[in-house]
Amino acid sequence: MIENGRLTTPAARLVVLVLAGVVLAGGLLAAMLQPAQPPYWTLANLRPLADLPAGFWVSWAVGLGAWLVSAWVFALRPQDGAIRLFALSGAMTLAFTFAGSFSALALPLGEAALVAAARINAAGASGFGIAIIALFATYPAPLPAARALVAAAVLGFGGWTLAILVGPPEGLGAVQAITFFEMVAIMALALAQAVRPWRDPGKRAIAVWLGLSVLIGAGPFIGLVATPLTFGFDALMDENLAFASFLLFYIGIAIGLMRYRLFDLGAWAYGLLFYALAGAGLMLFDLALISVLAVSPATAFAATLGLVAVSWLPLRDWVWSRVMRRRQVDEAAIFAGVAQAVLMPTPEARAAAWRALVAEIFAPLDIAEGEAQLAAVRLGEDGKQIDLPPALGAPALALRFKQKGQALFTRRDEALAQQLVSLAELVESSRSAYDQGVNQERLRIARDIHDNIGAQLMQALHSDEAGRKDAMIRNTLADLREIINNSQGAELPLDALLADLRAEAGERLEAHGIVLDWEGEVPEGLSLSKPEVHSLRSAIREATSNVIKHSGAGWMRIAVSVDGAAIALAISDDGRGFADTASASGGGHGIANMRTRFVSMGGEFAIASHGAGTAITARLPLGRASAAPVRGRPRMVGT
Secondary structure, eight states: OEETTEEOSHHHHHHHHHHHHHHHHHHHHHHHTSOSSSSOSOGGGOOOGGGSOHHHHHHHHHHHHHHHHHHHHHHHOTTOHHHHHHHHHHHHHHHHHHHHGGGGOOSOOOHHHHHHHHHHHHHHHHHHHHHHHHHHHHSSSOOTTHHHHHHHHHHHHHHHHHHHHHSOGGGGGGHHHHHHHHHHHHHHHHHHHHHSOOSOHHHHHHHHHHHHHHHHHHHHHIIIIIHHHHTTOOOSSOHHHHGGGHHHHHHHHHHHHHTTTHHHHHHHHHHHHHHHHHHHHHHHHHHHHHHTSOOOHHHHHHHHHHHIIIIIHHHHHHHIIIIISOOOOOHHHHHHHHHHHHTOSSHHHHHHHHHHHHHHHHOOSEEEEOOTTOOSOEEEGGGTEEEEOOBTTBOOEEEESHHHHTBOOOHHHHHHHHHHHHHHHHHHHHHHHHHHHHHHHHHHHHHHIIIIIHHHHHHHHTOOOHHHHHHHHHHHHHHHHHHHHTOOOSOEEHHHHHHHHHHHHHHHHHTTTOEEEEEEEOOTTOEEOHHHHHHHHHHHHHHHHHIIIIIOOSEEEEEEEEETTEEEEEEEEOSOOOSSGGGTTTTSSHHHHHHHHHHHTTOEEEEEEOSSOEEEEEEEETTOTTOOOOOSSOOOBOO
16 A cells, blocks of 8 residues: 555565566566567567576576565564564665666667666665675664774775776776675674674574575685686686576575574574585596596596485584484473372472473573463564463463573474473373372272271171170271272172171161061072172161161161173162152262262162151162273262
């Protein structure tokens, strides 16, 4: 959109700038296709594309590419001073590459036009160098005496360029020396930015990346073309072909200016350095074999490959493993640290241990409380900060500046942090399951003590025979040991169990003047597991105790039968009954314990009263001893 004569949106700015570059590039290409003889500017008489020299295509692509890359960055952030300098350099590159292509035109031009093109080429090349010098003097942060450096570049190189532009055309060749010394200055400033003692790891990563972009993008042209020409030697390769690396230069600078994946720039930079050094070394080695030792190109190439295999690759691996590789993560130590944190006795201790663990692994300069609603690890601020969701009772944490401010958090750190959080959640859930199992075991012991031990001790208490009292106490101790151990040993025959329970219940009821009516028909040879024995025994004992203590009944009826794959139990009395379920157990836990036992093993339990007497019906499936406990409130039947 356009407001007050200004383009106000990035898209509008980008469209205008791209169109300008495409129109210029298209016009230059159209001029290059014109023949040496008329008629001109007709489709029928255009030169074939294959007739255009390779150097033109390289120069044309680099000029247009530099313009498009710098225009894209400028369209996004036109108010940024560094980006303005970058855009200016892109315009200068477009100018000097396109103007330099005029020498390859077949279309006859006058001497004045060719001289004008040469002057534009010289001005553009020098202007490119001055813009990049100003950029590296001030970005990522101003160097000491940055203004003086920029002023020196403008006055020195600008004055030198102006002198050759107003002088005779023969002096325009001095632009090679100007651009050489400008590139030396650019590389020196890039090196100064990269090695300065940065306190900000983000700016350090940018500086290193930009320095390597200059080395890789401009180094080949400087080394193979500019340096030999400056000192009176022939270029080592075609100037236009060598210039192709400048497109990498522009892409690298754009990435640094836009801070794209800043947290990974360091790793990328050192990887590119290895490849750049390898390429330069192999080229020099190959060149030496051919020019100095007069070795044939094929032999030189084979020797170069051998050098790569026996020296460079092992050297690269050694340097990377000793210097560049990040500290290896000790997975066993991390697991031990997470487990130790999870097993801390209190929530406060677990939270403190978790905080200490992440501090030890990442060594951040600062740890603060993060966003409470954060659900996953998040990498932010271009790698300066990593956010961890709540874990182990600790709030969400914001870790800033890895390794005490010496590094940025990377994608690898993000993945490691997510693994830590997931591992903490897994171990914590395992601890919760363990705690739940412990609590269930405690409840089991409490129910067994209440239902079995309590009933037997009360029976012994009311027994008048000393010998029988002692026998009951011994049986009670044996049951107590069995409850504690919860033995999963041999099964108990159902008929033997029912005979013991019938005798025990009859004796207890008789002592209180209550008549027992027992009905029990079960198939022979049927045995119950220990949990099934406990459930059935506890239910009959608890029901008998309730009748004795609360009902005031004259009789009690117990009926046990096997119905399919389940044991059916029906217990009733003629006592006073109860008004509601809560009063059925007289405020105790006996009824709830019976219900829990049956329901937890996949069975059913119901208790009802109709004003006079109480009726309990229950079913216990056989072979369900290992059934999972029922979570939540048990279903109540018949109430």
